[in-house]
Amino acid sequence: MKLLVEPKFDLYVDIITSRAKSRKDVIQLQWGELAAKPPKKISEFFLEGYAKGKVRYTAPHGDLELREAIKEKLRRKNKIDADIDNIIVTTGGTAAINFVFRIIAGDGGYIIIQDPSWFGYTGIANYVGAKTIRVSEIKYGYEEFKRVYDEIRGKGGEVRGIVLNYPSNPTGHVFDVDTMKEALDFAEDYDVLLISDEAYEDYVFEGEHVSIGSIKGIEKVLSVFTLSKTYAFTGLRIGYAVGAKEIIDAMATAQVHTYISPPALNQYVAMKILRENLDRPFVEENLKLLRSNLKIVKEFIHENSWEIIEPKGGIYAFIRLPRIKSPDFALKLLEEKKVAVAPGVDFGDKWVDWIRITIAKSEDEIIEGLKRMRELYLEEIKPPCC
Amino acid sequence: MKLLVEPKFDLYVDIITSRAKSRKDVIQLQWGELAAKPPKKISEFFLEGYAKGKVRYTAPHGDLELREAIKEKLRRKNKIDADIDNIIVTTGGTAAINFVFRIIAGDGGYIIIQDPSWFGYTGIANYVGAKTIRVSEIKYGYEEFKRVYDEIRGKGGEVRGIVLNYPSNPTGHVFDVDTMKEALDFAEDYDVLLISDEAYEDYVFEGEHVSIGSIKGIEKVLSVFTLSKTYAFTGLRIGYAVGAKEIIDAMATAQVHTYISPPALNQYVAMKILRENLDRPFVEENLKLLRSNLKIVKEFIHENSWEIIEPKGGIYAFIRLPRIKSPDFALKLLEEKKVAVAPGVDFGDKWVDWIRITIAKSEDEIIEGLKRMRELYLEEIKPPCC
Numbered sequence: 001m002k003l004l005v006e007p008k009f010d011l012y013v014d015i016i017t018s019r020a021k022s023r024k025d026v027i028q029l030q031w032g033e034l035a036a037k038p039p040k041k042i043s044e045f046f047l048e049g050y051a052k053g054k055v056r057y058t059a060p061h062g063d064l065e066l067r068e069a070i071k072e073k074l075r076r077k078n079k080i081d082a083d084i085d086n087i088i089v090t091t092g093g094t095a096a097i098n099f100v101f102r103i104i105a106g107d108g109g110y111i112i113i114q115d116p117s118w119f120g121y122t123g124i125a126n127y128v129g130a131k132t133i134r135v136s137e138i139k140y141g142y143e144e145f146k147r148v149y150d151e152i153r154g155k156g157g158e159v160r161g162i163v164l165n166y167p168s169n170p171t172g173h174v175f176d177v178d179t180m181k182e183a184l185d186f187a188e189d190y191d192v193l194l195i196s197d198e199a200y201e202d203y204v205f206e207g208e209h210v211s212i213g214s215i216k217g218i219e220k221v222l223s224v225f226t227l228s229k230t231y232a233f234t235g236l237r238i239g240y241a242v243g244a245k246e247i248i249d250a251m252a253t254a255q256v257h258t259y260i261s262p263p264a265l266n267q268y269v270a271m272k273i274l275r276e277n278l279d280r281p282f283v284e285e286n287l288k289l290l291r292s293n294l295k296i297v298k299e300f301i302h303e304n305s306w307e308i309i310e311p312k313g314g315i316y317a318f319i320r321l322p323r324i325k326s327p328d329f330a331l332k333l334l335e336e337k338k339v340a341v342a343p344g345v346d347f348g349d350k351w352v353d354w355i356r357i358t359i360a361k362s363e364d365e366i367i368e369g370l371k372r373m374r375e376l377y378l379e380e381i382k383p384p385c386c
Numbered sequence: 387m388k389l390l391v392e393p394k395f396d397l398y399v400d401i402i403t404s405r406a407k408s409r410k411d412v413i414q415l416q417w418g419e420l421a422a423k424p425p426k427k428i429s430e431f432f433l434e435g436y437a438k439g440k441v442r443y444t445a446p447h448g449d450l451e452l453r454e455a456i457k458e459k460l461r462r463k464n465k466i467d468a469d470i471d472n473i474i475v476t477t478g479g480t481a482a483i484n485f486v487f488r489i490i491a492g493d494g495g496y497i498i499i500q501d502p503s504w505f506g507y508t509g510i511a512n513y514v515g516a517k518t519i520r521v522s523e524i525k526y527g528y529e530e531f532k533r534v535y536d537e538i539r540g541k542g543g544e545v546r547g548i549v550l551n552y553p554s555n556p557t558g559h560v561f562d563v564d565t566m567k568e569a570l571d572f573a574e575d576y577d578v579l580l581i582s583d584e585a586y587e588d589y590v591f592e593g594e595h596v597s598i599g600s601i602k603g604i605e606k607v608l609s610v611f612t613l614s615k616t617y618a619f620t621g622l623r624i625g626y627a628v629g630a631k632e633i634i635d636a637m638a639t640a641q642v643h644t645y646i647s648p649p650a651l652n653q654y655v656a657m658k659i660l661r662e663n664l665d666r667p668f669v670e671e672n673l674k675l676l677r678s679n680l681k682i683v684k685e686f687i688h689e690n691s692w693e694i695i696e697p698k699g700g701i702y703a704f705i706r707l708p709r710i711k712s713p714d715f716a717l718k719l720l721e722e723k724k725v726a727v728a729p730g731v732d733f734g735d736k737w738v739d740w741i742r743i744t745i746a747k748s749e750d751e752i753i754e755g756l757k758r759m760r761e762l763y764l765e766e767i768k769p770p771c772c
C-alpha cells in the first residue's frame with residue numbers, strides 16, 4: 001500500500017537524539033527544553049480539577065474559563081485586546097500552527113518563513129499540503145515581502161501567510177516595532193495573514209516583549225502562544241491562538257476533526273496557572289540562568305574566533321564554526337566527544353557551518369560541551385597553511 | 387482571505403448541543419458520554435507522575451512504558467500479538483483515525499464506512515482530503531466490498547480502506563467472525579487497509595468482544611482503541627493504535643507535525659490505569675446500567691410501535707419514529723419538551739425518521755426523555771386517517 005506520508009524523520013537533530021537518548025554520558029544540548037522543573041504547586045491543580053470533574057471533552061474552542069483567563073493574560077501581558085470569540089485553546093502551540101497552515105494554504109499556497117527558522121514550519125507545511133519560502137529574518141520588511149510575493153506570483157503561486165517567530169528559534173532574533181508595522185501594512189495591502197509565533201515571549205533579554213497583535217489589532221494577525229516554554233512544561237500540551245473570529249472558528253473545526261478537543265484536566269491546570277500568575281518568579285529564575293549562560297557562550301566564542309548571531313531572547317545560541325560541515329561535525333561530536341547539538345542545516349540549507357545549542361542547561365554542562373566542541377574543532381579544522 | 391476549512395459545524399447534533407448546553411432543565415440524551423465519574427484512584431496517578439517528572443515531550447510514538455503496558459493489554463484482552471514497534475499512542479482515538487485517513491487516502495482516496503455510522507468519519511475524511519462511501523453495515527462482506535470497489539474504480543477512484551466500528555456508534559452493531567474473515571480476505575486480495583475502531587470494546591452485551599486483529603495478524607489491520615469510553619474519561623485524550631510498523635511510523639510522523647506528542651502526564655496516567663486493571667469493576671457497573679436501560683428502552687419502543695436496531699453493544703439506542711423528519715423533530719423536542727437527542731440524518735442521509743439517544747444516563751432521565759418524545763410524537767404524527 002502506498003503511504004502518502006513518509007514514515008521517517010529526516011532531521012539530523014532527530015538522528016542525533018535517537019543515538020544520544022539512551023546514553024547517560026552524553027551532554028545533551030540539542031533540544032530546547034528548560035532544565036528547570038515546572039513549579040511544584042501545579043500538581044495541586046490536577047487534583048483540584050479532577051475533583052471538580054474536569055474529565056470530559058470540552059467545547060471545540062476550548063474550556064470557557066480557560067479562554068477567559070487567556071483573554072485577561074493577553075490584555076495584561078501582551079496588550080492584545082481580544083474577545084473570547086477570538087481565542088482558541090489547542091494541544092500545544094504546534095497544533096495551532098498546523099491548523100492555520102492547513103486553513104490558509106493547504107492547497108499548495110505559500111507561507112513565508114524566516115531564514116534560519118525552526119524546522120517545524122517546513123515539516124508542518126509539507127504535511128498539510130502548504131509550501132514554505134525562506135526570507136532572511138534580518139531582511140523582513142515591506143519591500144522584501146513584496147519582492148517575494150511577486151516572485152511567487154510570477155511562478156503561478158500565491159503567498160498566503162508570513163510567520164514571525166520572536167524571539168526566534170534558533171537565532172533569538174526579535175523584530176523591532178517598525179518591521180512589525182511594515183508587516184502589518186503588507187498584510188493589509190496584499191491580504192496575507194501574519195502568523196506570530198510567540199512561544200518564547202517570556203525569554204527576552206532586554207526590554208519587554210512586544211506582541212505584533214498589540215500594534216494595530218488582530219484582524220490580519222494570528223498570534224500563537226504556549227505554556228510549554230514559560231513553565232518548562234512541554235508535556236502539558238496546552239497552547240492557544242488569538243485572531244480574527246472566522247479564522248478561530250475554522251481552527252475549531254480543524255481541531256474537532258483532528259482530536260475533538262485538547263485534554264480537559266490540562267486545560268483546567270492551564271487556567272489555574274494563568275490565573276495565579278505563577279510565571280514571574282519562575283521565569284525570572286530561568287532568565288537569570290539564560291543570561292549568565294549566554295555571557296559564557298559569547299566569551300567562549302570570542303576567544304575561539306567563532307561567530308554568533310547574538311540572541312535578543314529565546315533559549316538557544318546559534319553559532320558558526322567556520323569551515324565545518326555541520327551534520328558530519330555534529331555526528332562526530334556525539335560519537336567522539338559525547339556532546340549532542342543540532343546541526344545548522346536543519347534550520348535552512350545554507351547554514352552549513354552553523355550549529356544550535358541550548359543555553360537552558362546548567363553552566364557546567366554548557367562549559368564542558370563548549371570545551372569538547374573546541375577539541376573536535378581543532379582536530380578537524382587544520383589551519384589554512386602548514 | 388479564502389479559508390480552506392469552513393468555519394462552521396454542520397451537524398444537527400452540534401446545533402442541538404449548542405442550544406441545550408447552558409440550560410439546566412434539558413434532559414441531555416444527545417451525546418454518548420457515560421454518566422459515571424471515572425475511578426477516583428486515577429487522580430493519585432497524576433500526582434505520582436508529576437512527582438516523577440513526566441512533564442516533557444515524549445517520543446513521537448508515545449511513552450515507551452505506556453506502549454509496553456498497551457502491548458500487554460492487547461495480548462491479554464484483545465488477543466492481539468504485537469511488538470512495541472507496532473504501537474502508537476495518540477491524543478484520543480480520533481487522532482489515530484485522522485492520521486491513518488490522511489496517510490492512506492489524503493489524495494482523494496476512498497474509505498468505506500458503515501451506514502449508518504459515526505459522523506466523525508465523514509468529517510475527518512473531508513478535512514484530510516479523503517472521500518467516504520457508505521455501505522450498509524449488515525451487508526459488510528467480500529461480495530459487497532468487491533461491488534463497491536469496482537464501482538469506485540469505474541469512476542476513476544480507488545478504495546484504500548474499510549472502517550469496521552464495533553460495537554458501532556450509533557446502532558451497537560457487532561460484526562461476526564465470518565464477516566471479519568471476509569474483510570481480511572478482501573483486504574489481502576485488493577490491498578486495502580481495515581481500520582478497526584474498537585472504542586466501545588468494553589461495552590458488549592453478550593459474549594466477549596472479538597478484535598479483528600486477533601484473527602490473522604495485523605498486517606492489513608490498523609486497530610484503534612481509547613481510554614475515553616472504558617473509563618468515562620474522554621477528557622484524558624489518550625488513545626492508541628496497533629498495526630503494521632510502516633503505517634505506525636507514518637502516523638508518528640503525522641503526529642509530530644500535528645502536535646509533537648500526546649500530553650506526557652496523561653500518558654503516565656494511562657500507563658498506570660492499564661497496569662492496574664482498573665477497568666473490570668468500573669466497566670461491570672456501567673454495563674449493568676446499560677443493559678437495564680436498554681431493556682427499558684426496548685419495552686417502551688415495543689409499546690409504541692416504534693422500531694429499534696437492537697444493539698449488541700455500545701452506549702446508544704438508534705430508534706425509528708415512523709414518519710418523523712428527524713432534524714425538525716429533534717429541534718422541536720428540544721424547544722417544546724426540553725429533551726436533546728441526535729437526529730438520524732447526522733449518521734447518514736437515509737436515516738430521516740431515526741434518532742440516536744444515549745443509554746448511558748440514569749434510568750429516570752431515560753424514562754422521562756422517552757415519555758416526552760412520545761408526547762411530541764403523538765402531537766406531531768396524526769393517525770393516517772381522520
